[in-house]
Amino acid sequence: MARVLVAVGSCSDAFGLAPLVHACRAAHWTVDVAWFGDADGARDAAALGLRPTTSGAALPEQTGARRDAAAIDFLARTAELLPPDLVVTTGHGTLARAAGTWSLDAGVPLVRVDAGQRSGDAADRTERRRRAADHAATHWCVATDLQQLELAREGLPTSRIHTVGSLLPAALAALGAPAPVPPFVWLALEHADAGADATALGELLARVAAAARAHGLPVHAAAPGLAPALDRLAIELPAGIELRRNLDARGQLDAARRARVLVTDSAGYQALAAVAGVPCLLAAVTTARPETVRSGASQLVGARGERLPEAFDRALQRQPAPHPYGDRDAAAAIRAVLDAIVAAPDDARPTPAPAPAGAGPTLPSDGDHTGRTLGDDEVALVAVAIRSGTLNSTRGTFVTAFERAFARWLGTRHAIACNSGSMAVHAAIAALGLQPGDEVVTTPITDMGALTPILYEGAVPVFADVDPTTRNVTAATIAAQLTLRTRAIVVTHLFGLPCDLAAILALARARNLPVIEDCAQAFGATIGDRKVGTFGRIASFSLQQGKHITTGEGGIVATDDDALARRLFLFVNKAWGYGDPKPDHTFPALNGRLSELQGAVALAQLPKLDDVVRRRRAVAADLRARLAAVRGLRLPDDPPYGTHAYWKFAFDVDAGVLPGGALALGKRMQQAGINCVPRYVQKPAFECALFQDWRRAPVTWLPLQHNPRRDGPMPPFTRDGYPGATAGLESVVVLPINERYRPDDTARVAAAIAAAAEDLARG
Numbered sequence: 001m002a003r004v005l006v007a008v009g010s011c012s013d014a015f016g017l018a019p020l021v022h023a024c025r026a027a028h029w030t031v032d033v034a035w036f037g038d039a040d041g042a043r044d045a046a047a048l049g050l051r052p053t054t055s056g057a058a059l060p061e062q063t064g065a066r067r068d069a070a071a072i073d074f075l076a077r078t079a080e081l082l083p084p085d086l087v088v089t090t091g092h093g094t095l096a097r098a099a100g101t102w103s104l105d106a107g108v109p110l111v112r113v114d115a116g117q118r119s120g121d122a123a124d125r126t127e128r129r130r131r132a133a134d135h136a137a138t139h140w141c142v143a144t145d146l147q148q149l150e151l152a153r154e155g156l157p158t159s160r161i162h163t164v165g166s167l168l169p170a171a172l173a174a175l176g177a178p179a180p181v182p183p184f185v186w187l188a189l190e191h192a193d194a195g196a197d198a199t200a201l202g203e204l205l206a207r208v209a210a211a212a213r214a215h216g217l218p219v220h221a222a223a224p225g226l227a228p229a230l231d232r233l234a235i236e237l238p239a240g241i242e243l244r245r246n247l248d249a250r251g252q253l254d255a256a257r258r259a260r261v262l263v264t265d266s267a268g269y270q271a272l273a274a275v276a277g278v279p280c281l282l283a284a285v286t287t288a289r290p291e292t293v294r295s296g297a298s299q300l301v302g303a304r305g306e307r308l309p310e311a312f313d314r315a316l317q318r319q320p321a322p323h324p325y326g327d328r329d330a331a332a333a334i335r336a337v338l339d340a341i342v343a344a345p346d347d348a349r350p351t352p353a354p355a356p357a358g359a360g361p362t363l364p365s366d367g368d369h370t371g372r373t374l375g376d377d378e379v380a381l382v383a384v385a386i387r388s389g390t391l392n393s394t395r396g397t398f399v400t401a402f403e404r405a406f407a408r409w410l411g412t413r414h415a416i417a418c419n420s421g422s423m424a425v426h427a428a429i430a431a432l433g434l435q436p437g438d439e440v441v442t443t444p445i446t447d448m449g450a451l452t453p454i455l456y457e458g459a460v461p462v463f464a465d466v467d468p469t470t471r472n473v474t475a476a477t478i479a480a481q482l483t484l485r486t487r488a489i490v491v492t493h494l495f496g497l498p499c500d501l502a503a504i505l506a507l508a509r510a511r512n513l514p515v516i517e518d519c520a521q522a523f524g525a526t527i528g529d530r531k532v533g534t535f536g537r538i539a540s541f542s543l544q545q546g547k548h549i550t551t552g553e554g555g556i557v558a559t560d561d562d563a564l565a566r567r568l569f570l571f572v573n574k575a576w577g578y579g580d581p582k583p584d585h586t587f588p589a590l591n592g593r594l595s596e597l598q599g600a601v602a603l604a605q606l607p608k609l610d611d612v613v614r615r616r617r618a619v620a621a622d623l624r625a626r627l628a629a630v631r632g633l634r635l636p637d638d639p640p641y642g643t644h645a646y647w648k649f650a651f652d653v654d655a656g657v658l659p660g661g662a663l664a665l666g667k668r669m670q671q672a673g674i675n676c677v678p679r680y681v682q683k684p685a686f687e688c689a690l691f692q693d694w695r696r697a698p699v700t701w702l703p704l705q706h707n708p709r710r711d712g713p714m715p716p717f718t719r720d721g722y723p724g725a726t727a728g729l730e731s732v733v734v735l736p737i738n739e740r741y742r743p744d745d746t747a748r749v750a751a752a753i754a755a756a757a758e759d760l761a762r763g
């Protein structure tokens, strides 16, 4: 018979796990419950169905690492006495994390129940703890498929993640029917004291009180999270809200399932409300449980309760939806998982799962919410778009509104949204109406999305070298490539550093050549007192995931020229003149439109853009200051003629001072858990296969048949002709930074760079 140790560190853990413990005991397993917490809590846990077998507690002065150590020690002593075949945990308390460390040491499998709960904000303390506890386990039981996906996405082995439904319905059923009481609103703000600001909390409380008053309902508030916040922020409770101070865990659970409406910021309460059929208004997007929002059991009302009045009315009108966890017997399903682990001990040996971060806490990443400004505003506008039922821009309003707002932000007459930055460049090239074999001078250090459009339009990309220190094209390098067939110039403001445009524009004017500014990496960079993107004939931007603002994929082109604007619009609309008296498809063009869903996100993102640029500049300034004393580095800075927008922090490594140069330094940084890209794209664009053999596809071959260069060497571009690009790539380390970096993040990055440099200098 299997012996299972259930490690419980809070009453909600106890409540949630009770059905599993009963099911295991019914199958004649030996189940020991290890309680780590105070004696009152142990009593509460027993009242909720889990009587502790052993108990321990940290001393009052033990906090942080000491507390963790005490918990590990307690588990070790318990396990010595009652050697388990496996350990089960849930929640995110001290014991849950200690169990991870202990089980790894002891070689005992660790199963996490209700794993994979993720909130939007990875920097949040609870969230970090939950992730750490999940990542220390060897097997996972999750309630929903989405949670399984979350864990798999974080690199945990899918074969050990089991979707089993939720233990909550059984746990609630075990409490018995609640006694009927007069209707009231239950306000449970668990995280009220964690970083709340007084105005936001005050507004939320006022809105709750007002909505309840309008319906003649009293509001009862749980005290644990709220009382300290009220004290600290010196907020008075509005009339009509009454604090319930002395409720035990059972009392709070009862209140939550008896309430007419539950207002909360807690993930646990949302699930409880969904199962109990109590409408839930959620005042924190970061703790939203997607399954309860999707089932309609929870409604997002904003941290200040902005949308609370309407949501409150709706909540009172609606019939409770069936809860989103299905009617599966989760206890039996988990027991089967435990059974299989005990039966196949070899497979069950803990292998350390990949840590959620490299060394230390994760740096904010533009690949997910940690390094992006996506949140409540975007959710709200997307919800409006969806409810409107119109998801395409030809009938909807979000894309159009975004285009207008963007043009205003940039300072151009027109802006046309499209579905990628590549499409934006493509539209710009197409709008120029080039002929086969026409030449477009561009840069060999850029995104391929800026180059292929030239081929698609039957033109020949001709690469100008770059300045090795700015990695941008210059008037001199462009002039060296001009021929009688040159028809346009494309400049990329690489990494957010504006090109030295004055001389380039003068050259272009003299030769009557249009300049396209590729601003995909340079939102908000300036030259003089104007933003880049307002100097050339057309400017292109990308809204791809990693750019300053994002819609996942997306792009936008801008111009002051009415006729060009018309062609840009037609190019992303299959050349169909929507709104024309007699529209016709006048030239070959695809559907490159942005959808209303993305338009809604873009519209919510745009007001944040200036702040994003400001913050990135501050992060860069901080890094520069911290790295100023490190020898052998050349750090990015504003050019004399403008300001840098810091899409990335690209710095150069002098291999003469730091042996091994960019490659060696970057490798050491990566080993220290700092994500970076030595040498950026590795090679100049013309060395890509596409340009190495022009006959790869009709679209690449065609232009050369109409170009005198076809008689020259194939391909005409080799590294020898590009010393600037070669040197500029050789020495660069590209450090991804973003607007969410905090001083401790830059400190950590700078320390890693300094340590790596010192290591290299020592040889």
Ligand SMILES: *Cc1c(COP(=O)(O)O)cnc(C)c1O
Pocket (backbone or CB within 6 Å): 420, 421, 422, 423, 425, 446, 447, 449, 450, 492, 518, 520, 521, 542, 543, 544, 553, 554, 555
């Ligand atoms: C990102 C980028 C593009 C392409 O944008 P997508 O949205 O990825 O198609 C084009 N040019 C530059 C300079 C870029 O950085």
